[in-house]
Amino acid sequence: MNFIIIEDELKTAKSLQNMIVDIKPEAKLIGQYQSIERSVEALTQGVEPDLIFMDVQLADGLCFEIFKAVKIKCPVIFCTAYDEYSLDAFNSNGIDYIVKPASKEDIREALTKVDELRNFFQQKSTPDLEVLLSKLSPPTGKTSFLVFKNQKYTTVQIDNIAFFFIRNDTTSIMCFDRQEFTLNQSLDQITSTISPKQFFRVNRQYLVNFKAIKEVEHYFLRKLYVKLVIETPDKLLINKEKSHNFLSWMENRHRQIYVHLNS
Structure with missing residues (x-):
């Protein structure tokens, strides 16, 4: 196993190297870098490790800048004194996240996890790790729509759209500023291309x-009545079959919405 260490503290890097080699004598250090700039330079010039040990906070910034500059395909084990970056780490090929000072047992457990995952993927025809992570990440959806109005084309950002609706067999957009535009797409087509976290x-x-x-609000026959910040041409009712899914969709959101259960 060839590995590199990206760490701006030389003593920490040396200690980490010794623990890795002690646990895995066949492991070979093929590079050690102390900055984002030097790491990007090495990785773009052909250094191809099987595993990277990476500190989060380097002398010239956060290590996540490296992932913006170069494509990293191998697993990464993050070693840092700060645990607030754990989510970013696991979104950046992170296999494990070790809080400093790292013990030999911490390193052993991380290496065991790498081996177990590698063995599993080999049995499954070894997918590209970056492709795998992209599939696990939820799709963000379209960010804008091209519309035509008053003999001009313009772009409407998805965040500015309050709702899509059908009127007289035509699909329209209603924006938060109450501007209205028509689209040539069906509501089914739009639903399949935008983020399901943002729209229902x-x-x-x-x-x-x-x-x-x-x-x-609760409505007759166990339906839900949804009121928007902008008045809609029709009363928005959700049937009882879809009510549970709608309430689950709203659950754990950061913005408070009043749900009148006793109406």
Whole structure:
């Protein structure tokens, strides 16, 4: 196993190297770098490790800048005195996250995890790790729509759209500033291309932005009545079959929405 260490403290890097080689005598250090700049330079010039041990905070910034500059395909074990970057680490090929000072047992457990994952993927025809991570990450969806109005084309950003709706067999956009545009796409097509975390298809006619929801009430026949910050041409009702999914979609959101359960 060929590995590199990206660490700006020389004593820490040496201690880490000794522990790795002690645990895995066949492991070979093929590079040691102390900065983002030097790491990017080495990786772009052909250094190809099987594993990277990487400190988060380097002398010239956070190590995540490295991933923006060069494509890293191998697993990464992050070693840092700060644990607030754990989410960023696991979104950057992170296999494990070790808080300093790292013990020999910490390193052993991290290396064991790498071996177990490598063995599993070899049995499954070894997918590219970056491809695998992209599949595990939720899709962000379209960020804008091209519209035509008053003999001009313009772009409407998805965050500015309060809801999509169908009127007279035509799909339209209603923006938070109350501007309205028509689209040549069906509501089904739009639903399949935008983020399901941001928009919910409340019924056949309406697809609403979470930010546009003002409050929700119970309605007759166990339906839900959804009120938006902008008045809609029709009353937004969600049937009882879809109510549970809608409430689950709203759950754990950061913005408070009033749900009148006793209405």
